[in-house]
Amino acid sequence: MPEGHTVHRLARLHQDRYGGSPVEVTSPQGRFSAGASKVDGRTLCGAQAHGKHLFHVYGPDAVVHVHLGLYGAFREHPLPVARPQGQVRMRMVGPTHWTDLRGPAACELLTDDEVATLRGRLGPDPLRADADPDRAFSRISRSRTPLAALLLDQSVVAGAGNVYRAEVLFRHGVHPMLPGRDLPRERWDAMWADLVALMADGVRAGRIDTVRPEHTPEATGRPPRVDRHGGEVYVYRRAGLPCLVCGTPVASTRLAGRNLYWCPTCQPERA
Numbered sequence: 001m002p003e004g005h006t007v008h009r010l011a012r013l014h015q016d017r018y019g020g021s022p023v024e025v026t027s028p029q030g031r032f033s034a035g036a037s038k039v040d041g042r043t044l045c046g047a048q049a050h051g052k053h054l055f056h057v058y059g060p061d062a063v064v065h066v067h068l069g070l071y072g073a074f075r076e077h078p079l080p081v082a083r084p085q086g087q088v089r090m091r092m093v094g095p096t097h098w099t100d101l102r103g104p105a106a107c108e109l110l111t112d113d114e115v116a117t118l119r120g121r122l123g124p125d126p127l128r129a130d131a132d133p134d135r136a137f138s139r140i141s142r143s144r145t146p147l148a149a150l151l152l153d154q155s156v157v158a159g160a161g162n163v164y165r166a167e168v169l170f171r172h173g174v175h176p177m178l179p180g181r182d183l184p185r186e187r188w189d190a191m192w193a194d195l196v197a198l199m200a201d202g203v204r205a206g207r208i209d210t211v212r213p214e215h216t217p218e219a220t221g222r223p224p225r226v227d228r229h230g231g232e233v234y235v236y237r238r239a240g241l242p243c244l245v246c247g248t249p250v251a252s253t254r255l256a257g258r259n260l261y262w263c264p265t266c267q268p269e270r271a
């Protein structure tokens with residue numbers, strides 16, 4: 001599942017490539033034909049993201065909402081267009097490029113009210129200028145749920161996924177099973193500011209790097225990480241390997257169906 005920075009990168013790309021121009025919108029596979037026909041040929045006013053949700057705004061009550069889910073992906077190419085291959089849910093053709101969307105969890109046309117309802121269910125997104133971290137803290141501070149679960153709950157914080165949650169907990173020395181209500185306000189403020197900075201880096205670089213300069217391969221002489229997710233991280237998918245700060249083997253467990261990673265020394269149960 002892509003994390004929020006990937007969806008924000010798509011929003012920026014689509015804004016650049018297709019914004020301000022009439023866009024040909026079709027559904028070669030047919031499952032989005034009715035929605036596509038309502039916006040086909042209209043000018044894309046803007047593309048934006050909230051958490052893992054992407055919105056293409058063609059005008060009042062004409063918003064294409066996409067959620068990639070586990071398997072969804074856009075593939076983009078320069079013109080000219082080619083024959084659709086496989087199950088293309090939505091094809092967009094702009095002035096210079098075209099892109100095919102396959103396998104999304106959602107691709108639907110929404111009214112402005114429906115967009116507002118959907119966004120109302122989402123927590124603040126660290127990548128949005130209008131995000132209010134107080135809303136997230138009011139949920140966290142009233143909950144006995146472990147922070148590791150709260151950070152993945154899109155109604156608490158929108159956009160952070162498994163990598164950012166593990167890494168931000170590590171960077172702030174917070175045990176993943178700490179109940180939300182035991183997190184001090186100052187610690188949350190620091191974690192939020194960190195998420196804002198880390199995720200903005202992720203949008204720029206297109207990968208997740210969370211390791212401080214003193215722990216990079218360049219600084220320590222260790223070999224760079226080899227992982228299809230890319231990026232230098234402290235604990236994510238490093239179970240059993242030595243912590244980059246203290247050398248303790250990184251621990252892992254399953255929580256709510258997802259793998260969770262932490263350093264038992266740097267993230268003690270009682271801070």
Ligand SMILES: [Zn+2]
Nearest residue numbers: 243246263266
């Ligand atoms: Zn450690």
